[in-house]
Amino acid sequence: MTPLLEIDGISKRFGGLLALTDVSFNVIEGEILGLIGPNGAGKTTMFNCIAGVYKPTSGNLVFTRDEKSLRINGRKPEKMTELGIARTFQNIRLFSALTVLDNVRIARHCRTTSNFFRSVLRTRFQRAEEKEIVDASMRWLDFVGLGHHALADASSLSYGDQRRLEIARALATEPKLLLLDEPAAGMNPRETRMLVDLIHAILDAGVSVMLIEHDMKLVMKICKRLVVLDHGTLIAEGGPKEVRENPQVIEAYLGRGAAHA
Amino acid sequence: MNIGKSLILLIVAAVLTYPLVPQSSDYIIHVMTLAMVYMILAMGLNIVPGFCGLLDLGYVGFYGIGAYTAGLLTIHYDMSFWVIVPLAALNGALWGALLGAPTLRLTGDYFAIVTFGFSELVVLFLTNEIWLTRGPLGLPGIQPITVNLTWLNEAWYFQFYDKTPNFYVVALLVGLVFFIMRRMEDSRLGRAWYAIREDPLAAASCGVNILNYKVIAFAISAAIGAVGGCFYARWSMFLSPDMFKFWESFLVLCMVVLGGLGNIKGALLGAVILVCLGEVLREVLTSLGLPPETRFMAYGLIMVLIMRFKPSGFFPAIASSGRSNPLLLDLQKRLAARNAPKDEARDAAA
Amino acid sequence: MLEQQLINGLTLGLIYALIAVGYTMVYGVIQLINFAHGEIYMLGAFFCVTFITAAGMPFYVAILMAIICCMLCGILLDIIAYRPLRKAPRLAALITAIGMSIFLQNVALIIWGSRSRPFPQGALPPFFREKALVMGDISLTWLQLFIFAVAIIMMLGLYLTINKTRIGTAMRALAQNKTAASLMGINVNYVISFTFALGSAMGAVAGILVSVYYNTLYPTMGYTAGVKAFAAAVLGGIGSVPGAMVGGVVLGVAEALGAGYVSSLYRDGVAYAVMIAVIIFRPSGILGRSVVDKA
Numbered sequence: 001m002t003p004l005l006e007i008d009g010i011s012k013r014f015g016g017l018l019a020l021t022d023v024s025f026n027v028i029e030g031e032i033l034g035l036i037g038p039n040g041a042g043k044t045t046m047f048n049c050i051a052g053v054y055k056p057t058s059g060n061l062v063f064t065r066d067e068k069s070l071r072i073n074g075r076k077p078e079k080m081t082e083l084g085i086a087r088t089f090q091n092i093r094l095f096s097a098l099t100v101l102d103n104v105r106i107a108r109h110c111r112t113t114s115n116f117f118r119s120v121l122r123t124r125f126q127r128a129e130e131k132e133i134v135d136a137s138m139r140w141l142d143f144v145g146l147g148h149h150a151l152a153d154a155s156s157l158s159y160g161d162q163r164r165l166e167i168a169r170a171l172a173t174e175p176k177l178l179l180l181d182e183p184a185a186g187m188n189p190r191e192t193r194m195l196v197d198l199i200h201a202i203l204d205a206g207v208s209v210m211l212i213e214h215d216m217k218l219v220m221k222i223c224k225r226l227v228v229l230d231h232g233t234l235i236a237e238g239g240p241k242e243v244r245e246n247p248q249v250i251e252a253y254l255g256r257g258a259a260h261a
Numbered sequence: 262m263n264i265g266k267s268l269i270l271l272i273v274a275a276v277l278t279y280p281l282v283p284q285s286s287d288y289i290i291h292v293m294t295l296a297m298v299y300m301i302l303a304m305g306l307n308i309v310p311g312f313c314g315l316l317d318l319g320y321v322g323f324y325g326i327g328a329y330t331a332g333l334l335t336i337h338y339d340m341s342f343w344v345i346v347p348l349a350a351l352n353g354a355l356w357g358a359l360l361g362a363p364t365l366r367l368t369g370d371y372f373a374i375v376t377f378g379f380s381e382l383v384v385l386f387l388t389n390e391i392w393l394t395r396g397p398l399g400l401p402g403i404q405p406i407t408v409n410l411t412w413l414n415e416a417w418y419f420q421f422y423d424k425t426p427n428f429y430v431v432a433l434l435v436g437l438v439f440f441i442m443r444r445m446e447d448s449r450l451g452r453a454w455y456a457i458r459e460d461p462l463a464a465a466s467c468g469v470n471i472l473n474y475k476v477i478a479f480a481i482s483a484a485i486g487a488v489g490g491c492f493y494a495r496w497s498m499f500l501s502p503d504m505f506k507f508w509e510s511f512l513v514l515c516m517v518v519l520g521g522l523g524n525i526k527g528a529l530l531g532a533v534i535l536v537c538l539g540e541v542l543r544e545v546l547t548s549l550g551l552p553p554e555t556r557f558m559a560y561g562l563i564m565v566l567i568m569r570f571k572p573s574g575f576f577p578a579i580a581s582s583g584r585s586n587p588l589l590l591d592l593q594k595r596l597a598a599r600n601a602p603k604d605e606a607r608d609a610a611a
Numbered sequence: 612m613l614e615q616q617l618i619n620g621l622t623l624g625l626i627y628a629l630i631a632v633g634y635t636m637v638y639g640v641i642q643l644i645n646f647a648h649g650e651i652y653m654l655g656a657f658f659c660v661t662f663i664t665a666a667g668m669p670f671y672v673a674i675l676m677a678i679i680c681c682m683l684c685g686i687l688l689d690i691i692a693y694r695p696l697r698k699a700p701r702l703a704a705l706i707t708a709i710g711m712s713i714f715l716q717n718v719a720l721i722i723w724g725s726r727s728r729p730f731p732q733g734a735l736p737p738f739f740r741e742k743a744l745v746m747g748d749i750s751l752t753w754l755q756l757f758i759f760a761v762a763i764i765m766m767l768g769l770y771l772t773i774n775k776t777r778i779g780t781a782m783r784a785l786a787q788n789k790t791a792a793s794l795m796g797i798n799v800n801y802v803i804s805f806t807f808a809l810g811s812a813m814g815a816v817a818g819i820l821v822s823v824y825y826n827t828l829y830p831t832m833g834y835t836a837g838v839k840a841f842a843a844a845v846l847g848g849i850g851s852v853p854g855a856m857v858g859g860v861v862l863g864v865a866e867a868l869g870a871g872y873v874s875s876l877y878r879d880g881v882a883y884a885v886m887i888a889v890i891i892f893r894p895s896g897i898l899g900r901s902v903v904d905k906a
């Protein structure tokens with residue numbers, strides 16, 4: 001079976017710093033893949049390469065959608081979104097002056113087409129599309145449990161709710177692969193439990209998930225497979241138990257995450 | 262609940278009927294017409310800094326392009342105003358796209374300075390290409406706006422030398438631009454712009470092609486500026502390069518800032534306030550023996566103070582057009598219905 | 612003829628360079644185009660003339676006093692207008708900068724009137740207009756030599772300040788990374804004020820030199836000169852001090868040659884066209900770093 005996303009020898013250099021060195025692994029359709037590693041390991045950089053924010057210095061990204069495999073490295077972020085790769089940000093990046101609903105409506109951009117003329121003339125097509133946008137946005141807001149906040153300002157939400165809104169916004173682009181960058185950061189235990197349920201629901205909706213997370217308990221609980229980065233190189237790959245017992249991983253985390261793991 | 266709205270409607274109606282009053286003063290009609298020209302410009306400029314968050318210091322360049330396009334087409338080809346408006350808008354949009362496409366990639370401050378340079382080049386061109394524009398001598402003898410309905414009735418040919426019909430033409434244009442702005446604001450296009458203004462990276466991750474949408478914004482804004490210039494040419498019947506110096510850009514920017522960046526109605530109010538303030542200051546300053554240009558000191562101060570103390574402008578965007586969209590009103594009702602039982606349950610529990 | 616144009620261009624270019632470093636330094640430390648910098652340049656000229664005519668100071672003393680006044684103006688400008696907006700969106704700071712520029716220009720208009728005035732010739736050393744050097748058709752006045760000397764000395768001083776002093780190191784650190792710099796114990800606001808003072812001093816000198824060279828000063832003189840100097844800063848690569856120096860000279864020469872050989876009507880146009888072309892085709896300038904929006 002072809003993987004959903006094949007990461008093949010990706011390197012990323014920032015001036016003199018090699019943030020990623022020849023990293024290869026696959027994301028399989030229908031799985032939750034955990035991407036872990038100590039601070040500064042290059043996890044977010046990997047996400048940024050996949051999401052098109054950075055162009056990898058070398059290597060290949062191959063994304064398979066509808067049986068077709070495409071080499072996608074170096075494409076623009078909006079192209080990646082169009083292809084079906086959505087992401088959230090480590091430090092929340094909502095459109096904070098806009099409403100919750102508008103945040104999600106904007107994410108429908110790449111699945112809709114109304115242009116200037118249709119918007120000004122409010123054609124029948126445009127009105128139908130606008131209705132579809134609101135309906136789809138509400139569906140995703142209800143999906144993450146924020147439907148009743150739809151008309152509130154995004155900045156008025158609690159921290160945990162803002163994280164969930166980012167997830168709703170990403171889902172509204174109808175991705176095949178969702179990249180979550182530390183979604184549980186700053187959440188209380190109740191919110192974290194809800195997040196676990198949410199991630200499983202996302203999976204059930206047919207979206208594969210790649211998850212960066214420092215909360216080892218959470219990662220070990222929901223990921224069947226983990227990839228570990230350290231100093232930009234891949235040091236381990238496999239099931240939670242395997243990874244936990246890997247001496248290299250223990251060393252990388254020593255004195256910090258080791259107790260958790 | 263609708264007292265505010267009724268009041269505004271009443272004021273608009275009063276202003277619109279004023280020129281029909283027999284005792285109406287030509288001066289006041291003139292000032293109102295001028296204010297409406299600036300309303301068009303302020304609404305058009307608002308798209309770039311207000312919706313997209315980019316500083317445009319060269320708006321007057323497009324105003325000038327529109328005005329000279331109209332003036333020259335009128336003088337040389339005797340075209341009707343109603344044909345010239347779309348042509349001038351197209352010409353403005355073309356220049357907007359040509360300038361925007363290569364420069365909107367860059368950070369905002371570079372864009373600001375490029376627009377400034379562009380508008381200065383426009384003035385230099387208008388000043389120096391004498392074969393086309395007659396240079397500093399200006400372009401006199403532009404025919405006023407006409408309405409030719411002779412195909413309906415032999416006698417229906419009107420030429421608007423008078424102030425009153427011009428007043429209504431510009432009111433019509435203001436209405437048209439306002440309508441377009443409101444519809445754009447509450448659409449896929451407007452939302453994409455807001456996303457870019459709020460967070461370009463997040464906007465791109467939502468699938469918005471930032472460069473394209475910035476160029477579209479800039480081109481539409483330029484087109485609206487050109488429409489304003491078009492009316493101005495046929496109304497004043499004389500153009501000269503001095504009319505399109507940086508001061509005008511600054512003044513329009515100040516209107517937008519005063520009304521609140523991104524606030525369409527605010528831009529209208531900003532235009533009215535600054536045009537009136539300009540008239541008052543002109544009188545006051547001359548009586549103090551100061552040159553009338555020093556009124557710009559007040560405008561500069563207004564901008565600095567607003568950015569410092571009230572960066573969203575003086576008029577809250579209470580009802581941006583999106584909120585009054587039937588879709589949203591409907592959603593609001595549904596949400597209220599959904600939340601109501603919960604509230605009751607909570608009340609019962611308490 | 613060509614040589615003469617080159618010399619005139621060089622004179623002008625050195626003056627642009629003096630203004631341009633002010634833009635570039637401020638941009639380096641707070642990423643703001645300080646549009647009001649052109650007004651500091653204008654104020655330099657007016658302060659100098661006022662000190663000569665109203666206070667009867669000798670030329671050199673008046674220059675010194677004007678420099679000090681402009682440094683104070685620069686610092687105040689930053690503290691009053693820009694500092695409160697450090698955390699605000701870029702657009703707010705840019706709009707404030709434009710507003711301050713217009714405000715200051717009109718304050719000058721009210722104080723000194725809108726008419727252009729000559730530089731008080733009596734105060735100048737009498738040999739300034741005499742020829743210092745004649746070679747064939749080219750000639751160089753003492754005044755031009757004086758401008759060369761002052762500009763070069765100022766640039767050298769600036770270079771040494773930036774590269775050899777503690778505060779210069781702090782400035783460079785700030786330009787690299789503001790948070791890291793403040794973590795290292797650098798007093799950020801102090802360094803920014805110092806940068807404004809330094810840039811304003813250079814601008815003031817430029818204003819004085821120009822008003823002497825052309826024998827005229829007027830309240831709107833900062834407007835075109837400011838934009839041209841900014842163009843020079845862009846040409847050299849914004850944020851780069853040596854770039855601003857090179858950019859100023861290149862622009863001055865290009866302008867003189869353009870006016871001489873293409874069309875004198877578009878004299879100012881050369882600067883704008885060069886600027887737009889550089890921004891479009893090589894936005895990092897001759898010596899600068901990349902500025903393409905990351906997002």
Ligand SMILES: Nc1ncnc2c1ncn2[C@@H]1O[C@H](COP(=O)(O)OP(=O)(O)OP(=O)(O)O)[C@@H](O)[C@H]1O
Nearest residue numbers: 014017019037038039040041042043044045046090
């Ligand atoms: N745009 C950039 N320019 C230069 N260096 C960068 C850039 N982005 C990341 N880096 C560097 O690359 C390395 C990896 O950073 P990255 O953000 O990917 O780490 P991370 O694994 O996400 O860490 P954390 O768990 O703290 O989020 C770091 O040393 C970081 O400083």
Ligand SMILES: [Mg+2]
Nearest residue numbers: 043044045090
């Ligand atoms: Mg990270």
